[in-house]
Amino acid sequence: MLWDTDPWKELDRMRQEIDGILGRTHHGISRRFPPINIYDAGDDIVVSAELPGMSKDQVNVTYSDGVLTLAGERRDPERALEGYSMLRQERPVGRFEKSFEIPTKIDPGKISARFRSGIMTINLAKAEEAKPKTIPITVA
Amino acid sequence: MSAKLEKRDQAAVKTTAAEQMAESGPAYSPDVDIYASDDGLYLLVDLPGVEKGDVQINIDEDNTLTVRARNSETEPGEALIRQFRVGNYYRAFRIGDEFDKEKVSGTLENGVLELRVPRREEAKPKRIEITA
Numbered sequence: 056m057l058w059d060t061d062p063w064k065e066l067d068r069m070r071q072e073i074d075g076i077l078g079r080t081h082h083g084i085s086r087r088f089p090p091i092n093i094y095d096a097g098d099d100i101v102v103s104a105e106l107p108g109m110s111k112d113q114v115n116v117t118y119s120d121g122v123l124t125l126a127g128e129r130r131d132p133e134r135a136l137e138g139y140s141m142l143r144q145e146r147p148v149g150r151f152e153k154s155f156e157i158p159t160k161i162d163p164g165k166i167s168a169r170f171r172s173g174i175m176t177i178n179l180a181k182a183e184e185a186k187p188k189t190i191p192i193t194v195a
Numbered sequence: 196m197s198a199k200l201e202k203r204d205q206a207a208v209k210t211t212a213a214e215q216m217a218e219s220g221p222a223y224s225p226d227v228d229i230y231a232s233d234d235g236l237y238l239l240v241d242l243p244g245v246e247k248g249d250v251q252i253n254i255d256e257d258n259t260l261t262v263r264a265r266n267s268e269t270e271p272g273e274a275l276i277r278q279f280r281v282g283n284y285y286r287a288f289r290i291g292d293e294f295d296k297e298k299v300s301g302t303l304e305n306g307v308l309e310l311r312v313p314r315r316e317e318a319k320p321k322r323i324e325i326t327a
Contacts (some may be wrong), residue, residue, distance in 0.1 A: 065292075066313070073282065087278070090278035090279035091276070091278050092270075092276060092277050092279060092281075093271045093273055093274070093275045093276040094270060094271050094272040094273060094274055094275065095272045095275055096271040097272065098270030098292065099271075099272075100275075101272060102270045103268075103271075103280050105241075105243040105244075106306075107241040107242065107243040107305065107306035107307045108239075108241070108245070108304075108305050108307040109305060110305055128299020131228075137231045137232065138232045138233065138234075139230035139233055140236060141230055142229040142230065142231050143227060143228060143229040144228050145226040145227050145228060146226045146227070146239060146241050153279070155253065155276070157325070158275055158276075165239075165276065166247060170305075171244075172242075172243065172244050172245055172246055172267075172268075172306040173241070173242070173243035173244065173245075173305045173307060174243050174244050174268055176271075185324050191216070
């Protein structure tokens with residue numbers, strides 16, 4: 056790796072990197088929010104997103120042309136506010152929109168989503184041609 | 196065994212899910228917001244995947260407040276993209292003597308734990324009315 060010759064620039068880069076690790080930017084919510092995992096579950100592709108504190112009517116999920124998008128806004132609880140001063144804030148809050156490509160051909164008519172304990176799980180059924188096939192072989 | 200039955204069994208033997216998890220695998224540090232007022236502390240802890248009954252809150256004699264939680268999320272297959280790890284949670288804080296250890300209360304909703312740690316009555320600031 057090449058080091059930048061300007062130490063201040065380098066420090067700035069390191070600061071940005073640390074901000075990234077801490078999941079925060081200076082412009083509100085991190086682009087990392089919400090973190091998502093994508094799984095290959097045989098006949099389905101499963102996307103799970105960590106959205107603690109949110110419920111299903113607060114997140115918009117859309118699928119178009121192989122791209123899945125999650126959008127919404129995560130807010131601070133309103134009661135936290137009067138008479139309270141903030142000592143520490145690590146939980147990301149703010150508007151977010153996150154899109155990612157689904158790595159397998161799927162059937163757009165067979166997408167379902169559910170919410171449980173702050174985790175959203177989206178099931179996308181693979182297109183027939185993308186499903187794993189078991190070919191029975193008859194031994195003569 | 197159904198998840199419901201499993202939880203009831205754990206309660207019966209006084210071994211909480213959170214205690215069991217302390218011995219199994221790594222625990223991740225959850226994101227926390229902390230607010231303070233004259234009445235006490237108010238903490239919000241992100242515990243995605245955790246169900247009611249799977250959180251253990253403890254304050255020991257050194258005034259260390261610990262939160263342990265068991266994540267019941269399971270991974271449905273091979274991960275193609277991974278931005279978060281699925282595992283249990285652990286976080287500890289030191290709190291001052293002015294808080295009332297006996298009166299800590301918490302609620303868990305949608306994977307967020309709200310904790311209230313009240314100040315002792317004698318530690319609360321007093322407003323003195325000047326009447327004359």
